[in-house]
Amino acid sequence: MIDLFRKFSELNILIIGDVMMDSYLWGNVDRISPEAPVPVVSVHKRENRLGGAANVALNIQSLGATPLICSVIGNDIEGAAFLHLLEDHELSAEGIISLNDRPTTVKTRVIGQNQQMLRIDEETDALLSQEHSGQLIDKIKTLINSKEIHAIIFQDYDKGVISQQLITEIVSESKKKNIITVVDPKKRNFLKYANVTLFKPNLKELREGLKVEIDMRQMKDLESAVKQIKTHLNADYIMVTLSELGVFMQSNDQKRLIPAHIRKIADVSGAGDTVIATAAVCLASGLDVFTTAAVSNLAGGLVCEHVGVVSIDKAHLLKESIALK
Template identity: 35%
Template sequence: MKPNILVVGDLILDHYIWGNCERISPEAPVQVIDVKKESLSLGGACNVANNLISLESNVWICGIVGCDEAGKTLKQELENRGIKIEGIFSSTLRPTTQKSRLIAAHQQVVRIDREDKSLICQEGEKFILDFVSRKIVESNLQCLVLSDYQKGVLNDSLTQSLVALAKAHDLKILIDPKGKDYTKYKGATLLTPNKKEAMQATGINICDEDSLQDCIVALQKMCALETSLITLSEDGIAFATRDSIQEGSVKVERMPTIAREVFDVTGAGDTVIASLAYMLALGKPISQSVYFANAAAAVVVSKVGSATASKQEIFAYLRRNNLLDSALANTEFLQIFGEEMSLSNSLSRQITKIFKRQKLTSYWDKWIKAEEFYGFLESLHQLKEENFKIVFTNGCFDILHLGHIDYLHKARNLGDLLIIGLNSDASVKRLKGISRPMNEEKDRIAMLCALECVDFVVVFEEETPRELIAKIRPNVLVKGADYQGKEVVGSEFSDEVCLLEFIEGKSTSQLIQKIKES
């Protein structure tokens, strides 16, 4: 069953400009950035909605954008992800909130914000309230999520009206709060402040278990919450229910963090509130909901940039870290992962078959699709624990030739499994120009999968495979001998780097030129 969830709040378009810096401007003592690419991602309430889509929810979003190009772009990005946008109000009085970040050499150089933080107009407030009222009835909503980034949308009156609406229809209403005054959130099911935010709102300095309990109790009493909750970063999530607080014997439960590797905490809070909303909308108890949200957060912080976690990724993470034997992971809890469990078990059998060189149903079995990737990582982790040596290399492999085959056979002989990171069509175009690749992505995948020396093929969209290597963490990273004396991208995530000689005179570029001349 897919829960129906509506997200209301500040809609933000995140804009990234990526480049290199090799000189200082003669006009002023500032860096000159040579722009290489630009990218867009969803921020604010949009990222919460995107996380809910990853968890297979039916999602509506409600908020305000400007009548500008950024607004059109943001709505298109939302629609492309399957998020329903009829609840977005286009205003002529304010611009779409956009944050542009300039990144050079993996460092943020400057951020430029285009926004208007003034309170929304009466027309916009009425539009939102009317839309939510109608959608609660029409779409049988199970949960309402408010994502407040203090950009002027969730003012006091609108927030309280939305809380009242949710309570009148017996809906769960979860709020990601901002600011020091939490009175406008009174009556919510739960809030998701982090430690710093909770201390600012209550005036209580959290320094030990007693002060943590005092802060949780103060939040509950201040906002009449069903569950009082604080996210504690590397210390997990702490919470207490209204019943335990009102009975006097406060029972604060803490779910410890389970993240082993942290690459980026961007958007982790959005993942937590989305995961809690998903579970509570399905009628799951708060303890299991927090357990699930903690695992989802562990998945996203192991990725780079604002990210999402799918149910398959969460299941794979719980299984990989031996967390499915918890008392919370009962039969009812595991029902959430029905198809993901089946897919994960199927993938494990497939990997075992490939490793043992058993007959495959199809060469496509070697292609690890996006939805299989985290189950694949889980299986790799198990193989590493059994001392299997994992080899990784990457490339475009556009027109497969003898040079490629010789190189891949040599790479395979360096370990027990050879994984190929294959540049997507879009990635190849950025690297080699619009006329490439000569062979489209699926054709290149098929040709590589047909080679006996290749065990797995994973496609990546970025210009470099750094993020992919960071996740796979191979024992051996293989590149061509032309990298002698150069930095090998992703080498910090591998035990060793091996440079292999190419067969002289065998290259895709030479083949293309020969074809053109014939």
């Protein structure tokens, strides 16, 4: 496992998807508002962090690999702040396109007494115009053909950056170059990720994407849904994250439910980002799919022990991964 983690530093991982800025207001709650039955948060700290697909990039970086983000932001104050955050974290902005007619997505979380009390979203989920989507596709193809890319992550939040055309063209391009493709899907494009290497929905996304009921007391329900999506997408592997129940992995001829480790959960925000980032680097390093699922699920659990969206600690993950053996 130590040798595997060392290989991470040799990898270049391209991330395509919806980037956002996670803004935090931290404070104390000492009273209820006289204006309405709501708590008053006395703010003592403000903080901006990279979120969405950019948080996946931070996790890739934390694991020792080199991330490259391809996305769009608004040509606005928030977009400028986002670019400054990239610079602060020594992340490249060469895959980022700034648009005048689109806002930068910002999610503001109000936290009192170390508990999230409210989230405020400023965003659009409209699809990119044909022109802007074409610009993004051209930029992605240029990067794929000019750099050695070991895996591509589609980090889809249904905010309009990823389209059917983008998926089809980039998966086709990756196949030509034998690049691994891994997907963290959302509802709008759920059934459009054909021929990818790894498709990783959570249970809620699987239910909504297939419009089926899945009773986790009946394992055959889950197995049937996974078989259906695997056949439809012709994906090599399907990995379904099941929160406290663990993760289910299906390859061509094997399937396995991997139990979760008991954790003291503080905040589940960003856990999916950590799981997909870890899965990408593990697969790109040559790890088998079932151990990849176990290590990725472990990584997702570790970040849930912290309040707010945080990146995985590579040393901590290595220590816990060794204990899996």
